[in-house]
Amino acid sequence: MQDFLRNRFKERAVKAGATVLEVSDLTQAARTIARVIGEKGGGMIVATPDLLNEPIFSKEFDQPLHPATDELTVAGSAAGVSPGSFGIAETGSVVYAANDRLDRLVAMLSPIHFALLYAGDIAPDLEVAGGKLKDLQMNQGKRYVSFVTGPSRTADIERVLTIGVQGPKELFIVLIDGESEK
Secondary structure, three states, rough: HHHHHHHHHHHHHOOOOEEEEOOOOHHHHHHHHHHHHHHOOOOOOOOOOOOOOOHHHHHOOOOOEEOOOOOOHHHHOOOOEEEEEEEEOOOEEEEEEOOHHHHHHHHHOOOOOEEEEEHHHHEHHHHHHHHHHHHHHHHHOOEEEEEEOOOEEEOOOOOOEEOOOOOEEEEEEEEEEEOOOO
C-alpha cells in the first residue's frame, strides 16, 4: 500500500508541475538540495528554525542556512527549505502547518522551494487528510494550514499562464524514505 501511495503522490505532484527527488534519509536530502542549488547558481538559502538547528543541514551546505527574518529576505533568497506536515496522494499536494508567519513564508515566497516530506506521511486522499488536519489543529495547536500543489500558477484575463508570480517558480519535493519522527 505504501508503494502505491508513494507512486500516486509522485505522479500527481509531477503532473502539477513539481519535481520529486527521492532520497533515502535526511543526509541525502541535504546533499541533494545543496547539489540542485549549486547547479542553479547557488545563493542564499532560507530555512525554517527546525532545519536551521539540524546539524545535517549545516554541514552539507557551502554557506550557512539563513533564518527567514522578513519578507524581503525570503523573496530575495535563491531558495527556501521547509518540512511539510504530510502529503496527499490523491492530489500530489504538500500540506504545511505552521503558526509563525515567517515559517509559512519560506514555503510560499521563496523563488525556489524545497519541501521535505517523508514517504510514510502521505495520506491516500482528502478524506484521510481531513482527520490529519483535525489532529494538527486540535492536538498540535496549528492554526494555519496550507495545501501546496505544484509551483505558483496564475493566468490573466487573456488566459496567459505565468509561473511564480504569487509564489515559488519551482517546487522540489524531497521525498524521504520512512516516516517522520513526529
